[in-house]
Amino acid sequence: MKQSNRGRFTAWYRGMMALAALLAAPLAWAQSADPKEWQLNMGRGVTHTARMAYEAHMVALWVCAVIGVIVFGAMGYAIFAFRKSKGAVAAQFSHNTKAEILWTVIPVLILIVMAWPATAKLIAMYDLRDSEMTVKVTGYQWMWKYEYLGENVSFTSRLDRESNRVRQSGEVPTVANNPHYLLDVDNRLVLPVDTKIRFVITSDDVIHAWWVPALGWKQDAVPGFVNEAWTNIEKPGVYRGQCAELCGKDHGFMPIVVEALPKEEFKRWLASRKPKPAEPAAPAEAPAAPAQEAPPATPPQPAAG
Known part of the structure; x- marks a missing residue:
């Protein structure tokens, strides 16, 4: 039985380490703007707005990762240490006011800490002033x-x-x-x-x-x-x-x-x-001056008698 329990614990430990490695791997994949094969995380990009989105994403990712490790780690420990085969008996209780206040206040504080920089970054992403x-x-x-x-x-x-x-x-x-x-x-x-x-x-x-x-x-x-x-x-x-x-x-x-x-x-x-400017049209030739008409010839005068 002890050997079996030790094997289960080893498997659980290795699984948690694999999860941590999987969460850390995207950091190396995100150094370039070009997507990589089997890339799981978003990239840093090549602009200030892209980096702001990446930084906000990483803050949220690590907060969720830490919460996940704590929650699933506690669940794994409870399942292993307080299993029925060891004679554990389920606790009987209705509620705990202090615990309820604690698990309400802590998430609210986490959301405020995450929302404050995210809001500032979102406002900056819509700041169109000084565009060239x-x-x-x-x-x-x-x-x-x-x-x-x-x-x-x-x-x-x-x-x-x-x-x-x-x-x-x-x-x-x-x-x-x-x-x-x-x-x-x-x-x-x-x-x-x-x-x-x-x-x-x-x-x-x-x-x-x-x-x-x-x-x-x-x-x-x-x-x-x-x-x-x-x-x-x-x-x-x-x-x-x-x-x-x-x-x-x-x-x-x-x-x-x-x-x-x-x-x-x-x-x-x-x-x-850009469209090329139209070439100026060649100047039109001036019309030729009309030829002057010769004055009408003077009819011959009859000779005097």
Whole structure:
């Protein structure tokens, strides 16, 4: 019996250690903006708003992890130490006022501690002041339209032809042959780094949602409404996302690709997308002056008689 109990305790202990390792593993996976295979935790992202969301998430995760370890640890200990085979008898009691006050006050305090920084971060995520440029995002079935307000540059972005061909042909995509299957577009949204960018987001037909995980937020695109958000990308690169609101039969085929460039490179790109000014028309030739008519000839005078 003692050997059996020791085996059960060893199994329980190993299970708790495995749980702790599983909770700690996401910390290593979250160091990069790019998703990793079998990644369980969210990433840090490449913007200030993304890091704020990550930090709030980790605080909540660790609070829940600690509570879980305490609660399930106490349950495991009680099940093992006070089992019926050892002669344990269930306690008989109605209530304990002090215990009830304690397990009410402690959760309230935990919620206040968690809500205070989360609220401050949420307010900061909607602070659009001092934005340096504005991009209008409009959702369509099933593509996105981007407009650089004040720059006379706009274009649509939809699923790239290769992904569209593969999905309709019945081929089985592979990572080697299609590394960005259903996550590539024909026209990327190009943005500068180290620039506070304001987004105004709407829709022309049904509800969509513009979501790029590395940028740290998701915003609904609702017809008839304009939602706002902002970002400040700190690292050049290519970041991918998707429509995150079920919007019809091709909902899964309207990806988002953001390419972040250094400021000077972005300026050159933006200048290349602007319409070229029309060449001035050649001046019209002046009409030729009409030829002057010769004065009528004087008829000959009859000779005097």
